Amino acid sequence: MTALEIGIASFPVLMILIFLRVPIGLSMFLVGLGGLIMVTDGTQVAFGRLKSETYSTFSSYSLTIVPMFLLMGHFATLGGMSTALFKAAEGFLGHRKGGVAMAAIGACAGFGAICGSSLATAATMGRVALPELKQYGYAGGFSTATLAAGGTLGILIPPSVVLVIYAILTEQNIAKLFLAAFIPGLLAAIGYVIVISIYVRLYPESAGTRPAIAWAERFANLVKVWPVLLVFGLVVGGIYGGLFTPTEGAAVGAFGTGFIAWMNGGLDRPNLVDSFMVTARSTAMIFFIVLGAGFYNGFLALTKVPQELADFVVSQGFSPWMVLALILAFYLIFGCLMDSLSMILLTIPIFFPVISVMDFGLLSLIDMQADAAMEVLRNGVPEGMGAEMLTSIQEAIATGTELTREQMKELGIRVTEGRVNRIETEYVAIWFGILVLIVVEVGLITPPVGMNLFIINAMDRKTKMIDTYKAVMFFVASDIIRVIILVAFPFITLLPLLLLY
Amino acid sequence: MHKLMMGLARSMAILGGMVLSLLIFLTCLSIIGRLLNGAFHSDVMQSIAPGFSNWMVTWVGPINGDFELVEAGVAFAIFAFLPLCQISAGHAAVDVVANAFPRGVNRFLRMITELLFAAVLVLIAWRLAAGTISKFGNGETSFLLEFQIWWALGASLFGAVVAAIVGVYMGAVRTIEFFTGRIQVWDGVEGEQ
Numbered sequence: 099m100t101a102l103e104i105g106i107a108s109f110p111v112l113m114i115l116i117f118l119r120v121p122i123g124l125s126m127f128l129v130g131l132g133g134l135i136m137v138t139d140g141t142q143v144a145f146g147r148l149k150s151e152t153y154s155t156f157s158s159y160s161l162t163i164v165p166m167f168l169l170m171g172h173f174a175t176l177g178g179m180s181t182a183l184f185k186a187a188e189g190f191l192g193h194r195k196g197g198v199a200m201a202a203i204g205a206c207a208g209f210g211a212i213c214g215s216s217l218a219t220a221a222t223m224g225r226v227a228l229p230e231l232k233q234y235g236y237a238g239g240f241s242t243a244t245l246a247a248g249g250t251l252g253i254l255i256p257p258s259v260v261l262v263i264y265a266i267l268t269e270q271n272i273a274k275l276f277l278a279a280f281i282p283g284l285l286a287a288i289g290y291v292i293v294i295s296i297y298v299r300l301y302p303e304s305a306g307t308r309p310a311i312a313w314a315e316r317f318a319n320l321v322k323v324w325p326v327l328l329v330f331g332l333v334v335g336g337i338y339g340g341l342f343t344p345t346e347g348a349a350v351g352a353f354g355t356g357f358i359a360w361m362n363g364g365l366d367r368p369n370l371v372d373s374f375m376v377t378a379r380s381t382a383m384i385f386f387i388v389l390g391a392g393f394y395n396g397f398l399a400l401t402k403v404p405q406e407l408a409d410f411v412v413s414q415g416f417s418p419w420m421v422l423a424l425i426l427a428f429y430l431i432f433g434c435l436m437d438s439l440s441m442i443l444l445t446i447p448i449f450f451p452v453i454s455v456m457d458f459g460l461l462s463l464i465d466m467q468a469d470a471a472m473e474v475l476r477n478g479v480p481e482g483m484g485a486e487m488l489t490s491i492q493e494a495i496a497t498g499t500e501l502t503r504e505q506m507k508e509l510g511i512r513v514t515e516g517r518v519n520r521i522e523t524e525y526v527a528i529w530f531g532i533l534v535l536i537v538v539e540v541g542l543i544t545p546p547v548g549m550n551l552f553i554i555n556a557m558d559r560k561t562k563m564i565d566t567y568k569a570v571m572f573f574v575a576s577d578i579i580r581v582i583i584l585v586a587f588p589f590i591t592l593l594p595l596l597l598l599y
Numbered sequence: 600m601h602k603l604m605m606g607l608a609r610s611m612a613i614l615g616g617m618v619l620s621l622l623i624f625l626t627c628l629s630i631i632g633r634l635l636n637g638a639f640h641s642d643v644m645q646s647i648a649p650g651f652s653n654w655m656v657t658w659v660g661p662i663n664g665d666f667e668l669v670e671a672g673v674a675f676a677i678f679a680f681l682p683l684c685q686i687s688a689g690h691a692a693v694d695v696v697a698n699a700f701p702r703g704v705n706r707f708l709r710m711i712t713e714l715l716f717a718a719v720l721v722l723i724a725w726r727l728a729a730g731t732i733s734k735f736g737n738g739e740t741s742f743l744l745e746f747q748i749w750w751a752l753g754a755s756l757f758g759a760v761v762a763a764i765v766g767v768y769m770g771a772v773r774t775i776e777f778f779t780g781r782i783q784v785w786d787g788v789e790g791e792q
Binding site for chain 1: 609612613616623624627666670679681689708709712719722727730733752
């Protein structure tokens with residue numbers, strides 16, 4: 099067997115292990131270890147790597163952000179911030195048709211801004227909003243579906259643990275990825291609100307009414323969300339203001355939410371121990387998957403499978419859009435079975451090389467050259483430029499031909515093909531990351547194994563799972579429509595990057 | 600026995616959590632120091648109170664090598680978190696297919712899985728010990744703080760050894776469960792069987 103064959107054969111073995119309920123991290127570790135031993139003819143290389151690889155994986159500076167964000171998210175659940183957010187949103191929206199459900203979505207979006215985990219967002223907002231929804235006569239399945247969908251905003255709106263992992267796997271800038279996630283995150287919240295207003299019109303009996311409250315009280319409630327804004331502003335502002343790194347931002351956020359929880363009396367000893375336990379379990383789970391994936395991907399890279407696959411896809415001349423659509427569809431289907439983090443760690447090292455060699459034509463060399471040239475010329479013709487040169491440049495811009503090296507030198511700009519390609523590669527990586535993030539999150543609310551559905555449904559004994567399933571399909575539809583929009587218009591995702599960088 | 604192991608795992612998790620919290624404090628202090636240092640270096644402060652500012656910048660600043668401590672500390676914390684994840688079956692797995700298997704098959708699979716997991720954790724601890732010894736031997740130090748790297752590896756090794764012990768214990772528990780057919784440690788997964 100050649101190394102390449104061993105690499106290819108490792109996929110079915112890995113899949114079988116995973117479907118036999120062997121933990122995903124362990125499966126990848128075992129297959130990676132076995133494969134490495136086979137490829138390198140002995141245990142020497144594999145055991146040698148293990149000497150330092152566990153420690154270096156667990157002590158990687160960019161990964162230290164993960165336990166800090168997890169602790170931050172858990173402290174956030176203790177500080178009464180979820181209640182404040184929900185009360186504020188309810189004041190403004192609650193009296194509308196389906197308004198309490200809309201308020202729950204709004205509060206989830208706000209909570210997502212300080213919590214990087216969907217499960218924590220769903221669980222926390224569920225505790226706060228579910229009793230209220232019931233009280234105002236909202237149907238059981240509709241309420242649970244709303245909260246499960248709202249929970250996914252926890253990870254769509256930065257900070258987001260999944261995005262951190264994606265950034266590390268693809269060597270992209272975490273801050274830029276967070277920035278790119280904002281507009282899609284807000285679109286998600288808006289989409290869910292639209293779904294609610296359609297749903298309550300289709301099934302008027304599924305929502306009750308709630309009297310409006312006075313404006314003074316609404317603003318009083320709004321003022322009470324200041325801790326959320328403070329922490330969010332500090333973390334996000336600090337990262338983009340260049341005051342600190344994303345990891346430091348996570349530390350500031352964890353300290354901030356912990357402090358607020360402590361001030362509100364939510365952080366007593368049992369709660370602190372409980373926070374440690376929850377953080378410990380999720381951290382250990384995530385890092386074991388990261389370790390296994392690192393080992394497996396190291397083995398795969400040695401067999402050159404990702405490279406061969408990328409070459410194969412290119413040589414077949416598939417349309418990039420077709421490939422992208424297939425990958426996203428794959429995530430949607432597998433998301434029904436597997437959790438988002440495992441799926442990203444398992445598949446990104448294979449799919450990303452394929453995507454990054456595809457040409458989506460997001461940028462055009464000629465347009466960028468023309469823009470840069472116009473920018474220079476608008477400030478007046480550069481000194482010493484001959485009339486002939488100027489005419490030739492104007493002609494090139496008008497006819498849409500590439501500028502020559504000579505012309506660019508005269509203008510004092512440097513827009514070469516290499517530079518445009520570099521920027522394009524980064525844009526594609528970020529755009530693809532956001533798309534993947536959305537489709538794997540859809541997996542949290544699709545039957546049969548949507549974790550968010552389970553969490554919320556477990557809180558509400560009276561609602562049957564099947565009712566939740568039925569109602570949640572409306573939200574899944576809105577997710578799919580959003581993915582299609584974002585695929586068709588990449589610049590929706592990239593807009594903040596274009597403005598800020 | 601289970602109480603002891605659970606207590607061990609929980610204590611390790613609390614220890615790891617405390618180290619993580621300390622690192623969070625440390626990072627925040629370092630940021631404040633860095634920002635204040637920048638402020639005292641600014642033109643405004645230098646013109647208002649040059650003497651005071653110059654005295655302040657001598658001792659107010661970022662904590663030297665804070666990220667080295669964060670890296671070493673977080674590595675320890677994660678190793679310390681492993682035992683709890685192990686004993687409470689916290690690892691992510693796909694159970695759609697396995698749910699359809701008969702109970703006996705599932706118990707068998709569970710035994711094999713836990714035994715493999717135990718073997719992997721022992722392997723990790725053993726290799727980490729070898730790594731620690733080689734760092735001890737060559738006396739490598741960290742870049743800025745110049746602390747001995749093997750201290751950091753040794754601390755992590757402690758967590759890895761506890762994880763291996765708990766892993767072996769869980770492997771034994773699942774083996775006994777398979778052969779006697781009596782569940783000893785409930786963790787919610789058996790509920791649906």
